[in-house]
Amino acid sequence: MNILIKNVLTVFPNGTAKKTNIAVKNDIIFAIGTIPETFTANTTIDGQGKLAVPGFVNAHTHVSMTLLRSYADDMKLMDWLENKIWPVEAKMKKDDIYWGAMLGITEMIKTGTTVFADMYGDMDKVAQAVEETGIRAVLSRGMIGAAPNGQAALQENCTLFENYNNSADGRITVMFGPHAPYTCPPDFLKQVIEKAQKYNAQIHIHLAETEGEVKECLEKYSKTPIAQMEKIGLLDCGVLAAHCVHLSDEDIAIMKKHNVRVAHNPGSNLKLASGIAPVKKLLEKGICVGLGTDGASSNNNLDMLEEINLTALIHKAATLDPLAVPAFKALQMGTYYGAKAVGLNDTGKIEPGMKADITLFSMQGTQWTPCYDAISLLVYSANASMVDTVIVNGKILLDKGLLTTIDEEKIIYEANKCAERLTGKTIKN
Template sequence: MNTLIKNVLAVLPNGSTKKTNITIKDDKIFSIGIVPEQFNADKTIDGQGKLAIPGFVNAHTHVSMTMLRSYADDMKLMDWLENKIWPVEAKMKKDDIYWGAMLGIAEMIKTGTTTFADMYGDMDKVAEAVEETGIRAVLSRGMIGAAPNGMAALQENCTLFEEYNNGADGRITVMFGPHAPYTCPPDFLKKVIEKAQKYDAQIHIHLAETEDEVKECQTKYGKTPIALMEDVGILDCGVLAAHCVHLSDADIAIMKKYNVRVAHNPGSNLKLASGIAPVKKLLEENICVGLGTDGASSNNNLDMLEEVNLAALIHKAATLDPLAIPAAEALKMGTYYGAKAVGLADTGKIEPGMKADITLFSMQGTQWTPCYDAVSLLVYSANASMVDTVIVDGKILLDKGRLTTIDEEKVIYEANKCAEKLTGKTLKN
């Protein structure tokens, strides 16, 4: 289908904005500017009063954890995981994963996200939800190597790759997902490397999230988590590293050497009191830093604009530098850098030849007035309720705020049923 977005204010790859036309042919952006004479639009979207940005890329989440939103809050990470989250996750069945994924995908589309990188169990059900809804995803089977099902989970990741990599018309990419060094011993990680290399797949892993994790790794192995991953060989595979909060200068040098890409999760790191990642340093070393929400049980939402806003704000305070992460840089972290972080080269920019993954914000209302700088207003003033249209692969998934591929009422009903069964709690909505 050919689509014309007419008279829209677009954020261009260099960070500037321009009133222009965007044409979409099938799944790609065809042109920016004057509409080519040979282009015939099947659908025209009036872009007047709207801001077009590349769709947000959620570079790290556990989408089915929407089932545990508000279930266990205001706790320390390991207490939260061991005593609340992991026991309920152990009860999850495929239906719980599916409806949790549908709920999370609906939330992400409604808040402007077009791609997400996910790590969890029963990922075939997440892949099914991705196929049905039209969103783009980078999926990995989360593996806890120290658990009795560690090897079975690794085989599930292999099966996921065989069945779904490049699936859903190319919208699904599969990585391997060892959880973290503190749950996956080196011998297990070497088995993951062997399989990842067999499939020419990359790796999505949590690294250096907390001070305790780093101290434990140094006590047990005499190395930081980053140095241990270099020693084991994980970094040779191409790595998307979630969190990376507690890093030494030596760690950063290793990450630069191996082109490790970071998924920075400011909201989750703040809520769990994990700390503030040295993002300014990472960017200064030309290390790719995208943004993620983490799971909805530790954030508690999947709103990428909120992460963009937090990334722009907290690093100013952490470094006492108001120029640490400017608005335009924060937006790139949530879009183009995020796409690079999850290994996608053909999305994240509004440019001819790129995938047509575009989000339109309505610029009507007090928070957009006066409009001296649209990118600044988006990052510091707007909110995700202003998302009007979401396009993925050239298909409209959100039209004037209405989901086109998801029955939102049914998803909420089914998700609540699953949540009550899992937790034994009577829900209030």
């Protein structure tokens, strides 16, 4: 299908915004500006009063955890995991994973996200949800090496790669997902490295999320989590590192050396009191920093525009520098940098030849008035309810606020059924 978006205010890779036309041919952005006369559109979108941005990239989440949204709030991380989250997750069946993923994908599409990187169990059901809905995803089987099912989980990740890498018209790619150094002993991580190298796959892992994690790693191995991962060779595989809150200058140098990409999760880190990552330092060192929401049980939503806004704000306060993360830089972190962080080089920018992953915001209303700077208004003033249209891989998934591939009412019904069975709680809505 060919799509023509006419006369739309568009954010360009150089940080400017100007009105133009965007032609989409099949799954690719074909032309911008003057459209060749040979191009014929099957669908024309009137871009007047709209802002076109690259689709948001959620660089780290656990999408099926939408089923645990508001189940366990205002707790310390390990208490939250060990006494609330992990016991419920142990009860999850494949249908729970599927409906949780469908719920999360619905939320992400409606809030402008076109790509997400996920780490969880029963990822074949998440892949099914991705195939059906049309979103783009980077999937990894979350593995706790110290658990009795550690070896089985590793084999499941291998099977996931074999069955789904580059599937769904190329919308699905697969990484390996060891949970973290404190749940995956070195011998297990070495097995993960061996498998990742066999499949030429990359690795998605939580690193340096809390002070306690760093302290425990130093006590066990006399090295920080980053240094320990370098020692065992994990950083040579190509790594998407979630969180990276507690880093030394030596850690940052190691990350730069090995081209470690970071998924910064400001909302989750704030809610769990994990701390504030040294994003300004990372950016100054040329390290790629994308943005993620983490799971909906620790955020509690999958709204990437909110993460972009938080990123632009909290690092100003943390560094006492109002220039620490300007609006356009925050937007880049939620789009192009996020795409690079999850290993995708063909999305995250609106320019010819890139994948047609585009989000249109309605600019109607008081929060867009007056419009001196559309990018600034998007980051500091707008909200995700203003998302009008979402295109992924050249297909319209949200049209004037209406989902085209998803029955939202059915998903909410099924997700509530799953949540009641898992927690024993009566769902009120």
